[in-house]
Amino acid sequence: MTFTAIRIDDLALDQELTEDATVGPELAQAAHAYRSTPRALVWRNPSSEWQLLVVLLPLATRLSLMTNPIFGRLVRDWGLGIRFIGVDAEQSVYDFRDLLHPRALGKLVKALARFVEQSPIAGSAGGADHPALDMLFSVLADDMLTILESRRDDWRRHLAREDRLAIDRIGSDQAPGGRSLFDRRTRFPDFLAQLRQALRLQMIDVEFYGRVLRSIDLREDSVESRILAILEGALDPVTLAKLGRTRIGPHLGCYNWLRLEPRLAAHRASVLYKMPVLAQFLADQGLCGAAPDRRSVFARQIATGAHEPGQASAAAAAARRDEASVRSLLRAIDSGQDRWVIESLAQYFRVSDNLVRALWRNCPAALGAPPEWHLRQILLALNERPERNWPSDAAGWLAFKSSAVPAAIDPR
Template sequence: MKEVEFLAVDGVPIDEELQDAGTVGPELAYLARCYRSSPRALVFRNPSSDWRLFVVQLPLASRLSLMANPIFAQLTRAWGLNVRFLGVDRDQLVYDFRALLSDRTLKLLVDLLARSDGADAALDLLFDSLAEEMLTVLDRRRGDWHRHLDREHRLEPGAPASLFDRAARCPDFLAQLRGALRDDIVDVEFYGRALRSIDLREGAIDARIAAIVEASLDPVTLAKLARSGAGKHLGCYNWLRLDPRHAMPRAHLLARLPAFATFFAETLVPLDAWGAPQTDEDGDAEVPDTPADAARRRAQRRQPPTFDLRPLAARQDSAHSLRWAGVLERAIDAGQDRAVIEAIAQRFAVGDNVVRRLWRDRPAALGQPPTWQLAQILRRLGERGDRDWPADAAGWESLIASAVPIEAG
């Protein structure tokens, strides 16, 4: 039976002052009312037999009346960039359906929020988006379904690539609050209390959503992921979950090379998904999974052309990268640590000793950079001698800043 929940922030005593136009001005009072009453997330538990969970995270819809007008379609599009649509299927794999949020879907979602028609209309809208990708019924899904598997998000609030992006959640409200302080409408003490209340409430919402998502995932896989030290990385979770037979050697590798967690998720999750058995068009029986079929699937494009420059910067689709990614996948699943180190070194065109030292030292200050940044960092480490490696967190920050210019700003 499906369960529906509309999550909103909790009320606190300062809300009465924030919503008093005589105290803070009409603009800030209106935004405070929107902040208090707007749903922060739509949660659908067990929406169908194929899906365990849908979560739609919504930014503050402070301009809802304008966005409902077709003239202001650009406002709707900008608002939609911060919407998150997460799904957990019956196999407990996690999907990121941002690519399905077309202009039409966003317009219908805005109309739904403006009318407050209830849960059934929202669920129909989500299934309508999934239907175009043949994901409503998983037995009939298209061959490129794997491009929707989540590979980058984390469940920890405040972490890089977190599922919970607070900065883009209520920018109008925060900007108006800063403007009120600048114009001496509110004092510093009131401004500080308002910010603390926002932080506490956003943290509570994030924790509730994270708990709901975790409850829908496989506890055994989550335990392996926790022991590996990779954190609550949904891409790594999918990587372990896609092939439970090889989950142990994969978790072992994450424990030895936690800095490569994002690389493993971005590179190896698509390879695993390509190799998954497919069903026929009628969804009645599996198509025989011959070596030729597997080779043909691996030869397919990773995903349709997009404007995402990160795979290009990381050179994930080059012949060199794909070749060594395949070698790496086989070495990991075979439990051959030496072959794994050699394959990673070949993939990033660095010496084996660079990877061996990271394997041995596991520097926490390195973090878990995305693949395109990791490649630059490894090359910079390869240029240094053994004695020139960073010895503390400040040294690692300096190295990352010098290897990746964008971090220096």
């Protein structure tokens, strides 16, 4: 059993970036937090049931406030950016972020504050002998593993369903399989805001600003590559290889769906190869069991009209029909019979067989992998158009996807 905290590498730029006289005290303090905050807490073989536990942390720029009980909301907001990933002995992937209760978050914040305070301004980015690692380890051992043990019957609900194992780059296009597990936009917004503020106040020049941005990409790419290597090393290589031959890549929800029935993984991967637009839909339906969040329920109600008065009973009947259609669709996929799959998809989404066949032959990558409520609207809109009038480029498909979003509810 080993426990490590993964941090970014040091660069020559850091001496200037953390010097108050050069960049100002606010940016220097934010830069110190940026350098000192661990990107991931990795616990290998914590028990016989778990191969790996990884806690991905957002940047801790407000630790001095978060350690004060008065600012409990800051802790909750910061906790929304935490990802608690687990890989069990059967190599399934879980996302336990919903199980991090306020008491565990509070202890984690205190341990992290001690870790950052004891981090040197210059020098090594920290190793296994860091003086505060024992406290971080204690938080994981005493709280997180205990939480998992007490919620054993609830594990299936927390199978990872979203995100891809891929490096995230700010400003780059999202891959067809969805967003990356590493969301840089939410990891260090305060640091980027301080950097832009220093540029506006002319405390730093454009050349230095560009150097810092390039250093962010360099360091984050490096640390994300290390975390990816750790995660991929704990997963089933055969299943990853099957996903690698599809256009969606290592989508965690699809990975878990394939792992549920290894004998049927080839049939399931074949459907993902033909229609990557179904990736998120099949991950959600194939894993089943987790209650949808309120945002998903609200979006589906808008898409189906269930929010209107008198439509609740009709929506419930439609939901029962959809459940039967999903079971039929999943059986068709597992049978490996393409014709049955196409007919089942057309029946479930209430579109023509010809539309599904057209997408089966050539599914545009620009469609991505939308959630079911959006996917249904996209397919219904496509069903109204002949194939010759479909968009011809990625920009056209993106505009078409946007136009397929249901209109907002009139508050009157």
